[in-house]
Amino acid sequence: MGRTSHAKEKLIEGTRELLHLRGYRDVGVNELCERAGVKKGSFYYFFDSKKDLSLAAVNALWEDYRNALEAIFTAEKPHLARLEDFLLAGYRDQCRMQTEYGRLPGCPFGNLALEMGGQDETLRLRLSKIFETVERYLERELRLGIEAGEIEPIDAGAVARALLAYQEGCFLSARTRNDPDLLKSLLQQGIRLVVTDAPRS
Amino acid sequence: MGRTSHAKEKLIEGTRELLHLRGYRDVGVNELCERAGVKKGSFYYFFDSKKDLSLAAVNALWEDYRNALEAIFTAEKPHLARLEDFLLAGYRDQCRMQTEYGRLPGCPFGNLALEMGGQDETLRLRLSKIFETVERYLERELRLGIEAGEIEPIDAGAVARALLAYQEGCFLSARTRNDPDLLKSLLQQGIRLVVTDAPRS
DSSP states (O other): OOSOHHHHHHHHHHHHHHHHHHOSTTOOHHHHHHHHTOOHHHHHHHOSSHHHHHHHHHHHHHHHHHHHHHHHHHSSSOHHHHHHHHHHTTHHHHHHHHHHHSSOOOOHHHHHHHHHTTTOHHHHHHHHHHHHHHHHHHHHHHHHHHHTTSSOOOOHHHHHHHHHHHHHHHHHHHHHHTOHHHHHHHHHHGGGGTOTTOOOO | OOSOHHHHHHHHHHHHHHHHHHOSTTOOHHHHHHHHTOOHHHHHHHOSSHHHHHHHHHHHHHHHHHHHHHHHHHSSSOHHHHHHHHHHTTHHHHHHHHHHHSSOOOOHHHHHHHHHTTTOHHHHHHHHHHHHHHHHHHHHHHHHHHHTTSSOOOOHHHHHHHHHHHHHHHHHHHHHHTOHHHHHHHHHHGGGGTOTTSOOO
């Protein structure tokens, strides 16, 4: 394959998957090239380093996730139902990946943050920015719910941060146990961080 | 230093710290020996591999944490206050480590679970077992609180799993942002997974 933008896309696509399933350190440039069917020369034509390609893969993952967030938070539903959808987002994806790869991969951003956040400031800051943006979606939705009288008055910023932390913790817990039923049960409980009268499964 | 049990302890001690701060893949046997001031021959006298030593370090970390849990859950306090103490456990340690090392290291078990849970079944199963044991402490405390009428009836097992997932998510979120104030604010909100009338900070 030549140095076409198609090669660049294939490199990003393969890196997304390997990064998500196996993490940053476990995968080298050779394997990334092999997976993409791209020569090493092409790799270095498009990217300076594994980190450079990994950041592109993180950005591609984020673009898809942001589209998913846009869909969730513009759906014709009450605000609380949208927040429940946010919590459960990714559950079906995780089940599909478990069927395909034999295990729950968890959240690619959370995984990478814990693996590399202590060693690479560029990656940590990018992931930190992604988390902040997700929190802004949640905070806006909470404010709209409060304004609409669907959600009782709360500190929307603090609860937004708690919701994201909880969702990340659910992925971590379920990935460690490799248990999709645990993931679903945990995610469903998160709404109690927002409402006081949610069912206590 | 000879092949004394002191050398073994020093290896475990240094590995605990490096594993917590930098993770599994970032640290090699040479560095672990250097940190402990132990020769490589001594390393292989006591341990078969880096993984073997890492498991010993995880067990040492777990022993300390289990002692901390015992102290929390036998304190002369109401059950709900003990659960709040559980949530906040580690916050002071995190602040101390941030002062000492310049960043929040997060939870060593959660970090390792996300870094290695997809690649190493022995480590994943050990960490999974640790999480289950913590959940049993929480479930027992919730049941006692319900029996004592301090906590309204809930599914103690499900809420125990949610509390642990939430605490892990708080560490993940705060480590990614390297922000101890965020950690404290997040941990304080976790009690809302247990009680419906907790203050909504």
